[in-house]
Amino acid sequence: MRILIVSDAWLPQVNGVVTSLQALVGELRGLGHLVKLLSPADFRALPCPSYPEIPLAWDLWNVGPALREFRPDCVHIATEGPLGWAARRWLGKRGLAFSSAIHTRFPEYVNTRWPALPLSWGYAYLRRFHRPSQAVLVTTERLRAEFADWGLERLQLWRKGVDTRLFRPQGEAPVEPVFLYVGRLAAEKNLQAFLDLELPGHKRVVGDGPQRAELQAAYPQAQFLGYQQGEALAQAFASASVLVFPSRTDTYGLVMLEALACGTPVAAFPVPGPLDVLEPGVTGVMGEDLQQACLAALQLDRGQCAEHAARQSWRASALEFLAQQPLLDGELVQLDELPALQT
Numbered sequence: 191m192r193i194l195i196v197s198d199a200w201l202p203q204v205n206g207v208v209t210s211l212q213a214l215v216g217e218l219r220g221l222g223h224l225v226k227l228l229s230p231a232d233f234r235a236l237p238c239p240s241y242p243e244i245p246l247a248w249d250l251w252n253v254g255p256a257l258r259e260f261r262p263d264c265v266h267i268a269t270e271g272p273l274g275w276a277a278r279r280w281l282g283k284r285g286l287a288f289s290s291a292i293h294t295r296f297p298e299y300v301n302t303r304w305p306a307l308p309l310s311w312g313y314a315y316l317r318r319f320h321r322p323s324q325a326v327l328v329t330t331e332r333l334r335a336e337f338a339d340w341g342l343e344r345l346q347l348w349r350k351g352v353d354t355r356l357f358r359p360q361g362e363a364p365v366e367p368v369f370l371y372v373g374r375l376a377a378e379k380n381l382q383a384f385l386d387l388e389l390p391g392h393k394r395v396v397g398d399g400p401q402r403a404e405l406q407a408a409y410p411q412a413q414f415l416g417y418q419q420g421e422a423l424a425q426a427f428a429s430a431s432v433l434v435f436p437s438r439t440d441t442y443g444l445v446m447l448e449a450l451a452c453g454t455p456v457a458a459f460p461v462p463g464p465l466d467v468l469e470p471g472v473t474g475v476m477g478e479d480l481q482q483a484c485l486a487a488l489q490l491d492r493g494q495c496a497e498h499a500a501r502q503s504w505r506a507s508a509l510e511f512l513a514q515q516p517l518l519d520g521e522l523v524q525l526d527e528l529p530a531l532q533t
Contacts, residue, residue: 192224193515194262196253198271199293200229203244204397204417205374206444207293210350211268217508226260228253228273250276257281264289264515270296270319282322287516290323291348292316292337298439302378313340320344324516329442330466346514350444351504356420357451359496360428367391369484370430370454372423372445373437375399383436383459385409387481396426427452432487435464436480443467446474451499453492457483473498 195215199207211227218225233252235245253276257265265281265288267274274290281288297312320326320342327348328334334345367390373379376399385393385405393412395405406414418426427433433449435458443463446456450467456474458464468474473495475483 191263191517192226192261193218194226194228194257194260194265195268196228196265196273196277197268198230198247198273199244199269200227200231204419206440206442207269209444210293213351213353213504214508214511217504218512220505221508221512226262228256228277230273232256233273246271247273247276253277254280262518264517266290266511266515267323268293270316274319278319278322286518287324288322289325289327289515290320291327292320292333292342293329293441295439295441299378302439313342317341325514327511327514330462332462332466333441336462348511348514349502349507350442350447351502351507352444352447352451352499353504354451354500357424357427357448357499359453359492360425363431363453363492364391364429367431367488368394368429369457370394370396370426370433370449371436372396372418372426372433372449375402375405377401378437378439380436380438381405383480384434385412387434387484389481389484391431394426394430396423423448424452427454430454432457432484434458434480434484437461437463447499447502450474450495453496455487455490455492455495457487459483469498 197211199205201208215225215227230245230247233247234249235247237245250272253273257280267277267288267290296316297309300307300312301309323344325346326342326344327346328337329350334347337345369389371381371384375381375397395412395414396418398417427449433454433456435443435446435456438459438461440463446467449456450473456468457480458474458476459480460476464476468476470476475486477483
């Protein structure tokens with residue numbers, strides 16, 4: 191099939207959405223499909239206010255011609271940003287089917303940054319965006335139930351995976367404890383809950399974001415290593431004693447699976463994401479007392495952590511994604527006959 195994926199999140203951004211899409215595209219191509227990813231790299235873009243690492247495409251009138259030129263058999267809209275809205279409108283004007291996904295807790299993130307904006311507004315935004323989608327893909331059954339309670343419809347399960355060829359055990363845990371955080375350095379990640387803890391050994395922070403300068407100045411005892419990718423990232427996971435996951439708003443948290451694949455247990459709050467990824471007392475420790483969770487996680491078996499992650503492949507995830515894709519049912523052969531429509 192010819193599969194078009196539209197995403198406002200793509201390289202050089204480093205986050206769970208990009209990681210998931212990279213793995214998905216690679217697996218789909220490995221299965222013999224022709225895949226095109228339409229991203230801000232294909233358009234003119236401006237930095238997102240307060241979050242300059244995220245580019246926002248603005249010449250959205252070029253989305254329609256890009257869709258027409260590729261002539262896909264199915265279209266998946268991965269994000270609710272400008273490109274997602276432009277593709278949604280173009281397809282909707284022509285009555286063409288598409289799928290979409292909820293990768294992040296957008297309402298919670300907005301509420302964290304601007305508390306005056308209630309969660310109900312954010313979920314109204316999600317309902318409006320995803321209403322015409324034939325399948326709205328979510329990562330866990332817990333999220334499917336939660337989003338259904340907020341009025342979202344046609345929710346389907348698309349579980350994520352981990353690259354166990356890259357993320358793998360690399361020797362013994364360090365003698366002196368190393369507590370690691372991996373992810374964006376932004377308010378919604380609740381990173382201060384980790385950095386404020388009194389823990390033995392060392393704290394390491396991998397990632398970047400709008401809070402980096404502020405946090406690095408406030409916590410000079412922590413090592414801030416910036417973005418890491420590939421083998422360097424795998425080594426960071428493998429050389430840590432515990433991955434600390436302080437977020438209360440993530441939909442899943444791929445970094446937890448990547449850490450487990452390297453044999454590194456996880457400490458987290460008992461919230462969606464960790465509750466869906468971790469097996470309590472085996473691969474992680476969850477509790478409202480994050481310090482005690484970190485110390486208890488030091489005692490977990492690293493071999494069991496790696497075995498747990500090895501059961502979740504990206505190939506299985508890609509096949510699950512394919513099973514949820516609505517085809518355009520032959521309508522696409524007329525796309526080149528339709529008048530151009532600026533989005």
